[in-house]
Amino acid sequence: DSGVTQTPKHLITATGQRVTLRCSPRSGDLSVYWYQQSLDQGLQFLIHYYNGEERAKGNILERFSAQQFPDLHSELNLSSLELGDSALYFCASSAYTGVPNEKLFFGSGTQLSVL
Amino acid sequence: DQQVKQNSPSLSVQEGRISILNCDYTNSMFDYFLWYKKYPAEGPTFLISISSIKDKNEDGRFTVFLNKSAKHLSLHIVPSQPGDSAVYFCAASDRTGGGADGLTFGKGTHLIIQP
Secondary structure, three states: OOOOEEEEEEEEEEOOOOEEEEEEEEOOOOOOEEEEEOOOOOOOEEEEEEEEEEEEEEEOOOOOOEEOEEEEEEEEEEOOOOOHHHHEEEEEEEOOOOOOOOOOOOOOOEEEEOO | OEEOOOOOOOEEEOOOOEEEEEEEOOOOOOOOEEEEEEEEOOOOEEEEEOOOOOOOEEOEEEEEEEEOOEEEEEEEOHHHHHHHHHEEEEEOOHHHOOOOOOOEEEEEEEEEOOO
16 A cells, blocks of 8 residues: 555546546655556656645646645646546655655556546 | 657566566656556556666665666566566656656556466
8 A cells, every 4th residue: 555545546427528536645745746647658747746836747738737735635637528538547646855756656546538 | 759668568477587677768868767566456666766877776686777878777577476467667757857857657568477
């Protein structure tokens, strides 16, 4: 058990809809990262939040947004969903506090299916 | 463009033998490298890492080798055990930006240990 909790585990929705994925980091970790794993791709970095502030952005679409709340949990919002958004979405946390720390602890992911 | 490449989608090795997983990268700014291991229905877990100032790092049965001039790294598992059957992801980081950017992952290699 990594200590990172993601909900829901599975999500089935239709094109054009909006969904919210939730992540609770490991106790004590201030950093949360979101990754997308599509069928034929490796894990693609989407966004990094540190202590409530956005720290880095990767290949995140404009239809996607994220936030980190004062209690450090994070939500990834996906809107105007398309078939191609179907993927496994991982959240990870780390002890990053401004100094590089690439040892990430991943949740078990949310499998999103857009029909 | 794939900056981290794992050209073997799968690898089958006999129990007790050496498993060698390979990874190539194209971005010369990468200066920290990691291997993650993933079992089905779980998130990736950190396995071992290496800084670009080293050419080898060992942890028990796992050794990572880095050849900077060839932009190549490899993971050696000796001896291979049935529990090593998993998908292995190579990942890289550019620490010059402070390490806030997410990791760049390869697509993974599915290692199968045959009894």
